[in-house]
Amino acid sequence: xxxxxxxxxxxxxxxxxxxxxxxxxxxxxxxxxxxxxxxxxxxxxxxxxxxxxxxxxxxxxxxxxxxxxxxxxxxxxxxxxxxxxxxxxxxxxxxxxxxxxxxxxxxxxxxxxxxxxxxxxxxxxxxxxxxxxxxxxxxxxxxxxxxxxxxxxxxxxxxxxxxxxxxxxxxxxxxxxxxxxxxxxxxxxxxxxxxxxxxxxxxxxxxxxxxxxxxxxxxxxxxxxxxxxxxxxxxxxxxxxxxxxxxxxxxxxxxxxxxxxxxxxxxxxxxxxxxxxxxxxxxxxxxxxxxxxxxxxxxxxxxxxxxxxxxxxxxxxxxxxxxxxxxxxxxxxxxxxxxxxxxxxxxxxxxxxxxxxxxxxxxxxxxxxxxxx
Amino acid sequence: xxxxxxxxxxxxxxxxxxxxxxxxxxxxxxxxxxxxxxxxxxxxxxxxxxxxxxxxxxxxxxxxxxxxxxxxxxxxxxxxxxxxxxxxxxxxxxxxxxxxxxxxxxxxxxxxxxxxxxxxxxxxxxxxxxxxxxxxxxxxxxxxxxxxxxxxxxxxxxxxxxxxxxxxxxxxxxxxxxxxxxxxxxxxxxxxxxxxxxxxxxxxxxxxxxxxxxxxxxxxxxxxxxxxxxxxxxxxxxxxxxxxxxxxxxxxxxxxxxxxxxxxxxxxxxxxxxxxxxxxxxxxxxxxxxxxxxxxxxxxxxxxxxxxxxxxxxxxxxxxxxxxxxxxxxxxxxxxxxxxxxxxxxxxxxxxxxxxxxxxxxxxxxxxxxxxxxxxxxxxxxxxxxxxxxxxxxxxxxxxxxxxxxxxxxxxxxxxxxxxxxxxxxxxxxxxxxxxxxxxxxxxxxxxxxxx
Numbered sequence: 001x002x003x004x005x006x007x008x009x010x011x012x013x014x015x016x017x018x019x020x021x022x023x024x025x026x027x028x029x030x031x032x033x034x035x036x037x038x039x040x041x042x043x044x045x046x047x048x049x050x051x052x053x054x055x056x057x058x059x060x061x062x063x064x065x066x067x068x069x070x071x072x073x074x075x076x077x078x079x080x081x082x083x084x085x086x087x088x089x090x091x092x093x094x095x096x097x098x099x100x101x102x103x104x105x106x107x108x109x110x111x112x113x114x115x116x117x118x119x120x121x122x123x124x125x126x127x128x129x130x131x132x133x134x135x136x137x138x139x140x141x142x143x144x145x146x147x148x149x150x151x152x153x154x155x156x157x158x159x160x161x162x163x164x165x166x167x168x169x170x171x172x173x174x175x176x177x178x179x180x181x182x183x184x185x186x187x188x189x190x191x192x193x194x195x196x197x198x199x200x201x202x203x204x205x206x207x208x209x210x211x212x213x214x215x216x217x218x219x220x221x222x223x224x225x226x227x228x229x230x231x232x233x234x235x236x237x238x239x240x241x242x243x244x245x246x247x248x249x250x251x252x253x254x255x256x257x258x259x260x261x262x263x264x265x266x267x268x269x270x271x272x273x274x275x276x277x278x279x280x281x282x283x284x285x286x287x288x289x290x291x292x293x294x295x296x297x298x299x300x301x302x303x304x305x306x307x308x309x310x311x312x313x314x315x316x317x318x319x320x321x322x323x324x325x326x327x328x329x330x331x332x333x334x335x336x337x338x339x340x341x342x343x344x345x346x347x348x349x350x351x352x353x354x355x356x357x358x359x360x361x362x363x364x365x366x367x368x369x370x371x372x373x
Numbered sequence: 374x375x376x377x378x379x380x381x382x383x384x385x386x387x388x389x390x391x392x393x394x395x396x397x398x399x400x401x402x403x404x405x406x407x408x409x410x411x412x413x414x415x416x417x418x419x420x421x422x423x424x425x426x427x428x429x430x431x432x433x434x435x436x437x438x439x440x441x442x443x444x445x446x447x448x449x450x451x452x453x454x455x456x457x458x459x460x461x462x463x464x465x466x467x468x469x470x471x472x473x474x475x476x477x478x479x480x481x482x483x484x485x486x487x488x489x490x491x492x493x494x495x496x497x498x499x500x501x502x503x504x505x506x507x508x509x510x511x512x513x514x515x516x517x518x519x520x521x522x523x524x525x526x527x528x529x530x531x532x533x534x535x536x537x538x539x540x541x542x543x544x545x546x547x548x549x550x551x552x553x554x555x556x557x558x559x560x561x562x563x564x565x566x567x568x569x570x571x572x573x574x575x576x577x578x579x580x581x582x583x584x585x586x587x588x589x590x591x592x593x594x595x596x597x598x599x600x601x602x603x604x605x606x607x608x609x610x611x612x613x614x615x616x617x618x619x620x621x622x623x624x625x626x627x628x629x630x631x632x633x634x635x636x637x638x639x640x641x642x643x644x645x646x647x648x649x650x651x652x653x654x655x656x657x658x659x660x661x662x663x664x665x666x667x668x669x670x671x672x673x674x675x676x677x678x679x680x681x682x683x684x685x686x687x688x689x690x691x692x693x694x695x696x697x698x699x700x701x702x703x704x705x706x707x708x709x710x711x712x713x714x715x716x717x718x719x720x721x722x723x724x725x726x727x728x729x730x731x732x733x734x735x736x737x738x739x740x741x742x743x744x745x746x747x748x749x750x751x752x753x754x755x756x757x758x759x760x761x762x763x764x765x766x767x768x769x770x771x772x773x774x775x776x777x778x779x780x781x782x783x784x785x786x787x788x789x790x791x792x793x794x795x796x797x798x799x800x801x802x803x804x805x806x807x808x809x810x811x812x813x814x815x816x817x818x819x820x821x822x823x824x825x
Contacts, residue, residue: 178662185657192650199643206636213629220621225789232796239803332666336824339669343821346814354807361800364793 010035010106026129032059034128035106038113041124048119049274049312050319052327054112055263060102065094083212090208097248101256108260169317175324176272183265190258197255200247207240228367235360239353246349253342261331268327275316282309448474448553450568452546455538457525458489464526465489468542470549472568478560484569490517492573493545499563500552505708506715508776510784511558512551513704515544543693547701554787596714609774615781616713623706630699637692644684651677665824672820676813683809690802694795702788709784716773723766730759 010030039056042048068091076084113119211233218229285306292302454469472484497514504511521537549568553559567573607613651674658670737752 174662178660182657182660185653185660189650189653189657192646192653196643196646196650199639199646202639203636203643206632206639209632210629210636213625213632217622217625217629220618220625223785223789225785225792228789228792228796232792235796235800328663332663332824335666335669336821339673339821339824340818343814343818347811347818350807350810350814354804354811357800357803357807361797361804364797364800367793 010103026132028129028132029134030128032057032106035109038124038128039109042113042119042122045122049278050271050316050323051116051118052264052267052271052323054109054116054119055260055267057102057105057109060098062095062098065091065098068094082215086208086212093244097251101252104252105256105260171321172272172275172317179265179269179272183262183269186258186262186265190255190262193250193255193258197247197251200243200250204240204243204247207236207243211236211240228364231360231363235356238356242349242353242356246346249345249349250342253338253345257334257338261334264327264331268324271316271320271323275313275320278309278313278316282306282313285309448472448476448559450546450549450553452542452549455542462523462526465491466525466538466541468545470568476559478565480569486568486571486573488567488573490515490522490541490545491575492567493548495573496552496563496567497548500558500561503561503563504557505712506719506773508712508716508773508780509555509557510705510708510712510780512548512555513701513708514548515541516704540697543697544701547697551701555783611778612713612716612774619706619709619713623703623710626699626703626706630696630703633691633696633699637688637696640684640688640691644681644688647677647681647684651675651681663824669820669824672817676817679813680810683806687802687806690799694799694802698791698795702791705784709781712777712780716770716777719766719770719773723763723770726759726762726766730756730763733759 010032011027036056039053043053068087072084072087072091113122113125119125214229214233214236218226218233285302285308289299289302289306292299449472451471452468453471455466456468457464458467459465467487467489470486470488472479473482475482494514494517497511501511518537518541521534521541524531524534525538552564558564654670654677655674658667658674661667661670733752733756737749737756740749740752
């Protein structure tokens, strides 16, 4: 990804052996809004109603680093040169972390599409990857945005309907219950994980301040004490670095995982919703057919309508089952990978911390016994 | 992702190697420096070198005082078993003070007495009035806390009042230890009486709203005004430099203390958030229908719960080891500055005496011409009186200056000792925490790998 002033531009690099593509390799520049356009067109495609549509990547959020940059600019006159350099370093690290996060999440979105047998053939997806000019996509105007919002509201009302609709298929009944429950739990877990990560960052910040304060005191002293203080400041500085890295790792592996699957669960729920809608339509068409038969009017039309509704419902059920099963497998694999990686990183960081503390401890003890009796 | 981690890890290891190589240097340096000073105590113990080289500053102080305190420093004091006596607003906490020692000034090897908080305050106030004006740094007593104490009195057995009592007990123990570390204070009869005698007259004058309390407040205000008006002619560069250093240290130390308090607070927050995440993860595990993943999530929840406890313990360590000690030092610095102020007051008194003497001399000179023999005699007597006062004032000033130099030297050495002890203990606690973390996560790893 590249940053150009306000807009973040992503460089999408594609390598392919598919015959549908014109060249084996592509490299194009895309903006976040282009990803959203792609996602929305896929959602609106009727054909994909029976598939779990990969959730759209969230907007890149540089609010945190931007705030810090502001503070840095304001406080520049009141800080020492060292403090300023340190803060700038921190700022750059934070920017980098946000970059990594947002690149990852956009990449995963595209990878999901390209690994799915149906999505990878999608015409718009191809355009997205191939077209070497700017996709000056029509931004959603106000009416469309409002329409989308309204649609979401209707959907939530329908969700209540879904839970009420009588389910004939055992598989879908189970899935529905599971998804509804899991979705609220995972949302909660995501929020708590975010708070936990925030606290880790606060502790790292405190280590930073302590280190700075110790250095300030050391600057005033010109005795052996000064060396001790400076060493001590070093300890806290190193602790801070490790704590910071650990907080970012935890965020990437745990919090981001939970965030992603919260969105994915929502996509699965959307699939269920669409199927329930189709079921409701089918039941309505049945009622309409009965009415038509009673009245003796438009029977053929009603029969045709009913047939179509049934077809749609069956198709959704069939692909839905496949999708939900592979979704579970996908989820388990992702959790496993991330939990393992997170645990390994935790262990690594704890070992590093332990080693550093031990080394400094040893140093202090040796200095002690060298002077005291 | 993993590729990006490695260079960072390598950098970490490089740092370690660099540091490890530095330490043999440091150790060698200290070893070399011991040899020249082991030739015995220097002749002029009080004259501190203005040499900024660290070994000299520390070893210059191997004088008689130091050897004496090293030989006689065999006293252990513990403050324990807080007990509540009485009920309602008249209730108070009583602490057991146990002294174990082999020093001869004590009548027994082991003494155990019961004291309450106002007894400690009473001791401090007596010591301060006896020694501060001589330039001795009297360790300050722990602070009063009306809110904290009221909760305890009212009988709330909740976590915060238990913490409060523990905080106070620990502070009282540190106070006594610091007091007896001072060679002069250790021999003071009030201190001995405090540690040994079973009954102690109730120190009523320590109450804030008593007559004595109000008098104290008035005196404090008067002192503050005086300080502003006295413009001392500092002839001694050492004092000027030290005064400046202590003023700076005061500011810096308060900032450091605030940062550490923030650390304690955030670590407690971290512990709370970890616990709440653990619960949430457990619920997620319950909801998960894939058995192995469900189990792994429950295990994760358990690990996080244990970690939450770890964080709590670490926060405690942060607090008691560092934060409280820093608080003590902030108050101690105030006492040091107070002692410098006393010196200023002594100087002012000396100056005033000189001014009076001058006046008396002028008066006598005038009387010489006025021919009043009895008044003349009186004037001559007064002159002698004030000459005596001036001499006394100058002696006092020299004495307090000498005392302060010695006290500051002792203070600077003590703080290095304190600092070392604290940092070593703190690092030990951190190492321990990391060991536990490693243990927990290594136990969890196979669970995570078992997800199939």
